[in-house]
Amino acid sequence: MTDPRWRAANGRGADGLGAGAAQRRASASSPVAPESSVSGNTGTSANGGGPGPASDVGSGSALPQSRFAPTAPRANGRLVAVVGPSGAGKDTILAGVLAARPDLVLARRVITRPSSAGGEDFEGVTAAEFETRLALGLFAFHWRAHGLCYGIPCSIDVDLAAGRLVLFNGSRSALPGIRAIYPRVEVIVITAPAGVLAERLAARGRERPRDIEARLRRALLPPPPGAREVVNDTTPALGVARFLEALNAPAAAG
Ligand SMILES: Nc1ncnc2c1ncn2[C@@H]1O[C@H](COP(=O)(O)OP(=O)(O)OP(=O)(O)O)[C@@H](O)[C@H]1O
């Protein structure tokens, strides 16, 4: 927590943003989420107010109710989802933001993509390894997109409980589900004009042309409600400055 005004504006209290790892282990049988859905590993309300709905809110199968007491950690931190179309510059800006603000935490994603793919610092795992971690309750939440599985380690709950500001590179389609698990998640959407996205993805060369086309089609998704927007259409340095400004701005009504 760095800005008390923002904290007050959000009404951020002492109750929990997330649920404990012990609760997550209750969902050991949950499968990897289907494409465009998100699953967390808790079957309880993130506010700790008693058993809530299972947190698989996408098109996937419902998770079993937790057999653990519904006590979420008491967290004062901020959880900020950084979303936006492929090529908008999420990874680029997040790297610059972390360099400028080493006090912030960037969740290290677990992705079923070879670690050699480059880009962000993520942990590349096989689909089988991903399933194992999911079964062990090691993800706060996870989603599928672009034929890949993405998991956010449940270690973010430790950072949130310690009052830190935790950023993660997320999927727009996963936000409703993430919000069901972390009701106070904030959203910053990074955007750039369509032509710029196409140029950047082609120059980056991480995906095949066919996959780039699919990613560009997802650029048409509407901006998430309540998100603060950062336009990354000039230099990365200016994008980082705009992002830091957005981080301190009052949240839009979601
Ligand atoms: N402001 C900028 N000016 C020029 N190039 C940029 C800028 N921001 C990012 N890039 C470049 O555009 C490409 C895409 O950026 P980046 O990988 O950060 O996007 P992303 O939103 O994380 O995409 P994805 O969701 O596909 O991972 C990279 O090669 C990066 O170096």
Ligand SMILES: O=P(O)(O)OC[C@H]1O[C@H](OP(=O)(O)O)[C@H](O)[C@@H]1O
């Ligand atoms: O299009 P949407 O659903 O918003 O995002 C889908 C996913 O793609 C991107 O990851 P990456 O480019 O594979 O690293 C995003 O970070 C997200 O996880």
